[in-house]
Amino acid sequence: MKRQDSGSQRYGFTTWQQTCLITSTLIGVGVLTLPRTATSHLLEAGWMAPIVGSLGAYYSIWMIAKLSRRFPGMTFVEYSPLVWASKESPKLGKLLSLPWIFIYLSFIYVATGMVSRIFGEVVVTSVLLNTPLEVIMMTMFLLAFFLSLHEVDVVARVNEILFPLIIFPVLFIAIASFQKADWSYIFPLIRVSGKSIFEGAYEAVYSFSGFEIMLIYYAFSQHKAGKEKAGIVGILITMVVYTLIVVAGITVFGYEELQRLTWPTLELVKTTQVPGLILERLESAFLAVWVAAVFTTVANAYYAVIYGLRQCFNKGILFQRIASAFLFIPLFFIALLPQNIVEIFQISSYLGIGNLVLNLGVPTMYWIVLFLRGKARVPKERKADG
Amino acid sequence: MDRRWSYLCLLLLCLSFLAGCWDRRELEERASVLAIAIDAGGEDEERYRVTVQIPIPIKIAGSSGQGGGGNSNAVKVMSVTGRTITDATNNLQLRLNQRLFLGHTRVVAISEEIAREGIADILDGFRREALIRRLLWPIIVRGKASSLLEIKPELAQIPVVFIMDLVENGRKMGTIPDKTLGDYLNETSNKSMQPFLNYVEATKREVKWIGTAIFHDHKMVGSLTPIETWSLLQLRDQKRGGDVIMPLAGEEDAYVTLRPRFVDTNLTIRPNISKGGGLEAVFACEVQGDIMEYVPGHMRFASPEEFIRVMQKELKQELEKRAKHMVTKLKKHNSDILKLGLHLRSYHFRDYWSHHDWNKAFKDFPIRVEYTIKLRRLGMEMQQ
Structure with missing residues (x-):
């Protein structure tokens, strides 16, 4: 494959690759805590949280896909100046778009740090008890760095390969644990007020953050690929997996016990017995596979940030490689900022809601601007001939 | 040049086979x-x-x-x-x-x-x-x-x-x-x-x-006791419990043994008719089983049909008695291990659970147990 430094040469992502990209980015550390956060306000009806919580994500990804369709082959960084100013004044456009690009990239950047921190916490508390947190985080960073050395098509392929490895274990755990399920736990179906439904959904929102990386990756879509379809299906798969895991959590533990478990999904794995005692300690196997899920979350997001920067400064792959090596240093310290587990969950909850605001707000704003400037449609070139 | 690189790669690859766990514990x-x-x-x-x-x-x-x-x-x-x-x-x-x-x-x-x-x-x-x-x-x-x-x-x-x-x-x-x-x-x-x-x-x-x-x-x-636990298991988890050894009425040293094979329990909450008002829990428990032992040599029934009919009736009474005993004990200790509260909370949340304190209410909640015995086989013996 020909490597070109300019961002203009695109390797086509298929629709399926984009779906994998979205799903594997969304499924990450959130899945380990979701049964607890989802039931905190909704009690027995916690399984509604991922469903309601994903509504914003659908809308947002649809708008992002439409933006990308309006500016085909361009990333958020490339089309932002065109949204804010006409082609004739690129300086102005760049200036006006910089804050948004900056907010987005730094947000993804910080979120990535938190994901790797939570990953480290899980590993340290449950499997590698004597390993320092920093080492675990660094190994994850190294993996992400390794991915950042490559061109963007590698990202798509890596996600495509890892996709089954992420989906099936989680699905397997959810379904295998149903043998211990007591379905009385999910009744009464609804007893909380309408307000609590949204409070509960708000808790689940964090698990649906991360799809904003498609602001970058949609640019590499194949010409015929269905961007909207990929986005919607990607989130749909995630939602189904999440709902299943929450249902499994509620039916096995009951919502009261879920509130007391730091990592409910991990406990779910621990209590799940595979018939025939093939694997008695399923949690080690599960965590080993789950590393892939976290890797795709961290690496995709980190790659998006680095790629965004590269386009921002109009640089080539060399810049990307060097930047990816150096940007880990601040990321490392950001990840170490929260002092304890309570703070981590608090921050990730804030990040979730900030993410929702950003993902709903910025694409909407862009569309409003495009409409106001009368550029919502792609100018038809044939008209000039006539 | 290329050759040298590939040698180096090969060497590094070999190294990976020598790797071990530095902090292993046997x-x-x-x-x-x-x-x-x-x-x-x-x-x-x-x-x-x-x-x-x-x-x-x-x-x-x-x-x-x-x-x-x-x-x-x-x-x-x-x-x-x-x-x-x-x-x-x-x-x-x-x-x-x-x-x-x-x-x-x-x-x-x-x-x-x-x-x-x-x-x-x-x-x-x-x-x-x-x-x-x-x-x-x-x-x-x-x-x-x-x-x-x-x-x-x-x-x-x-x-x-x-x-x-x-x-x-x-x-x-x-x-x-x-x-x-x-x-x-x-x-x-x-x-x-x-x-x-x-x-x-x-x-x-x-x-x-x-x-x-x-x-x-x-x-x-x-x-x-074990016998009470078996009643509990039948009502709560639909497990079969142990063999039921029942002394026969009116006879000395006369016993019949039922081995439950399958137990199917349905818990329903009904309006309490007999005591007016309120709700009542009914455990309907169907036990399928075999007769494993029947030891009054001389007691014979007119026909095998008669034997099965009588035994089903007597075993039903016996099992109901045992279950009742167990429920009374639970009520005495005010400990709902029957999952009855969960059932009420799940299916009768608005009409019962939301305005009752189960911790206090369990003691007085009417519970009825109805067994249905289905004797399927008489073991290898054909005569009663």
Whole structure:
């Protein structure tokens, strides 16, 4: 494959690759805590949280896909100046778009740090008890760095390969644990007020953050690929997996016990017995596979940030490689900022809601601007001939 | 140039085969605790006495050629006191050459004395410890809990394995409830039900399952005999329970034995007609089973049909009597281990649960048990 430094040469992502990209980015550390956060306000009806919580994500990804369709082959960084100013004044456009690009990239950047921190916490508390947190985080960073050395098509392929490895274990755990399920736990179906439904959904929102990386990756879509379809299906798969895991959590533990478990999904794995005692300690196997899920979350997001920067400064792959090596240093310290587990969950909850605001707000704003400037449609070139 | 690089790569590749675990710990290098027993401490400050059973790998038959002498010393039993459970395990570590490892713990024996005081404090440590498995079995021991670890069963090398097999087999046969730590924790967190645990008694050589210990808010409040436990298992978990041996009315030394094969229980909540107003819980339990023994040689019925009809009726009465007895006991101890509260909360939330305090209401909630016996076979014998 020909490597070109300019961002203009695109390797086509298929629709399926984009779906994998979205799903594997969304499924990450959130899945380990979701049964607890989802039931905190909704009690027995916690399984509604991922469903309601994903509504914003659908809308947002649809708008992002439409933006990308309006500016085909361009990333958020490339089309932002065109949204804010006409082609004739690129300086102005760049200036006006910089804050948004900056907010987005730094947000993804910080979120990535938190994901790797939570990953480290899980590993340290449950499997590698004597390993320092920093080492675990660094190994994850190294993996992400390794991915950042490559061109963007590698990202798509890596996600495509890892996709089954992420989906099936989680699905397997959810379904295998149903043998211990007591379905009385999910009744009464609804007893909380309408307000609590949204409070509960708000808790689940964090698990649906991360799809904003498609602001970058949609640019590499194949010409015929269905961007909207990929986005919607990607989130749909995630939602189904999440709902299943929450249902499994509620039916096995009951919502009261879920509130007391730091990592409910991990406990779910621990209590799940595979018939025939093939694997008695399923949690080690599960965590080993789950590393892939976290890797795709961290690496995709980190790659998006680095790629965004590269386009921002109009640089080539060399810049990307060097930047990816150096940007880990601040990321490392950001990840170490929260002092304890309570703070981590608090921050990730804030990040979730900030993410929702950003993902709903910025694409909407862009569309409003495009409409106001009368550029919502792609100018038809044939008209000039006539 | 290319060649040299490929040689280097090959060399590096070979190195990866030499890799090992730098902080590995061999199996013999850790003191794996198989069972923990918790008794009251006695001394003023030290609240708990913790006894652990550690297998000695080299002495277990089959692990190496020389081992397998007597089974008496295949395990080491050690005992320490402490203010909390973790304090006690730390004190134990001071006396051990290897690192204590709780990841293989399968049984936690708790003495009845401690259980009656409440075991919330004990389980807090287990809740937090990542190595502890939710599938381990907490067992309440009548008398001293440490006696359970000191038995010499002879049928198994390691006493804990013997106990585990005992519970596991009973679970498979449907006679002993499978109550794991996870179940206990779930049931104590849940506001609509109470937990129960297996209850055993240990003598010098043997261990015997003597029913279940029932709890209320982490405190043991009473116990059920094996027969009562089987009623509970039939109503709660649709497990078959043990054989029903019923003395026949009007005869001396006359017994009939029913072996339940399948149990199907339906719990319905109905408006209480007889006592006016309110709700009533009806456990409709269908038992399919065989006659396994019938020992008044001389008592004969007119026809096999008649025999089955009479037996079904009498067994129904017997089982209902037993269940009623069990329910009365639960009500006396105010401990809803039947999952009735959960059912009410799930399916009758608005019309019942939201305006009743189950902790108080369970005592007076009318419960009716209706058995249906279906005798399917008479064993290998065709005459009654």
